[in-house]
Amino acid sequence: MRKLLLATTAIAFALSSAVPAFAEFNDRNIRISNGINADHPVGNGIKAMQACLDEKSGGKLKITAFWGGALGGDLQATQALRSGVQEGVVTSSSPLVGIIPALGVFDLPFLFGTPQEAYQVLDGKFGDMMNEKLEAAGLVNLAYWENGFRNLSNSLRPVTKWEDFEGMKVRVMQNNIFLDTFQNLGANATPMAFGEVFSALETNAIDAQENPYVTIDTSKFFEVQKYITETNHAYTPFLLLFSKAIFDTYTPEEQAALRECAVVGRDEERKVIQELNKTSLDKIKAAGLEVNVLSEEEQARIREKSMVVYEKHKAEIGAEVVDAIIAELAAIRK
Ligand code: TK8
Missing domain, CATH: 3.40.190.170 (Bacterial extracellular solute-binding protein, family 7)
Incomplete structure (x- = not known):
């Protein structure tokens, strides 16, 4: 009896604390398409991002990843984001220059010398400036992931x-x-x-x-x-883009969780790429x-x-x- 009481109290406590914590989260299915395959380090990044989202949203924000161009190539998927019919894509910046010409800066030959240099530029002020241009085109860049030196x-x-x-x-x-x-x-x-x-x-x-x-x-x-x-x-970056049309319908807590967990995924993805290169x-x-x-x-x-x-x-x-x-x-x- 005492055990039962304890267990009931524990459940009641868990419920009462769980409800307010995740009230700002709705069940979301987030489709993210990729041109590369699931065994690319982007796969590790998506897993790390999902673990982070599970924790922050109590399992409400769920990523479904598509691999090997199953939802179309970089450009096609990005256009689907702009029209608000798909949530996310991991795309190279290069095929998007027709939409945002400034992105061509990353395609200049021999621009970056080391990955660390690229990280500093992409994760800093310059990256933010490019993100503003992406937003104006209907695309929220959650984080710069790594494609790498070609x-x-x-x-x-x-x-x-x-x-x-x-x-x-x-x-x-x-x-x-x-x-x-x-x-x-x-x-x-x-x-x-x-x-x-x-x-x-x-x-x-x-x-x-x-x-x-x-x-x-x-x-x-x-x-x-x-x-x-x-x-x-x-060195070309990957962008983890989210449809701005869809992002704008999410709660501030959902938006913050996506941004924060995209960075967690980024760090994992970059780490695994550096390990896997050799x-x-x-x-x-x-x-x-x-x-x-x-x-x-x-x-x-x-x-x-x-x-x-x-x-x-x-x-x-x-x-x-x-x-x-x-x-x-x-x-x-x-
Ligand atoms: C995958 C591409 C790829 C890129 C290319 O969708 O097209 O050669 O390097 O990684 O974005």
Whole structure:
């Protein structure tokens, strides 16, 4: 009897304290689409984000993640957010330059030197400024996650100097800065959505693509490529975007939980990417690919040759945006 009383009191207490704590949370199904696969570190980030949301919302905010482009590619999913028919997407910033030209700043070749530098810029004032531009376009960026430093893979020959790009059919994202960067190196650059890359490589419709090692691994591009060159020619971020139309209907507590837990997920995702980089490279090597690292001299030549791209795209990105990031990077590097 005493036990029963104790148990009833405990339940009553739990209920009375649980109700007010989660009253500001409604049952929400949050669909988040991804172009990459579930075993990409974004999967770890989403899990960490969900654990955080469970705690904050008493299990009311639930993420349903879709992988491998199941809900469409980056651009298509982002447009679904803008029209308020899908909650979230993890997308590269690069295919969104048609909507927000200023995002092109992240596509400038050899802009960031280290991940830490990128984190400082993205998680700081500059990142906030870009977030304002995204909001004006109907997109709430909950946090900058990591895509990472990009490297070239191809099926034709080892690439150890820029002359080796000559005539190579390289898939680039739907982004004119990447297009120009590769055309300027002599490649035959072809813009294509991410979801089409594997079969285009497999059928030799294209010879090459460029992505971080972790993506070359988890999207299985190594199965249809022979050579890799560690070019590190760009660091592109992932954006964890939320539909502003839907976000605006959420309670302030729900909005705050989403923002805070997106940062928890970000930290986990970045951590796992850094750990997996080497494992992925080992896996690619074990699969028989030849891996070349550009000599410092060659990297400097490619970088120098690529600088025309900055001038060419400065006006369309916004001169003040380009100047702001260059000033911020200079301050960080001091
Ligand atoms: C996945 C893409 C991918 C990107 C690309 O949806 O398209 O090459 O690097 O990560 O956003």
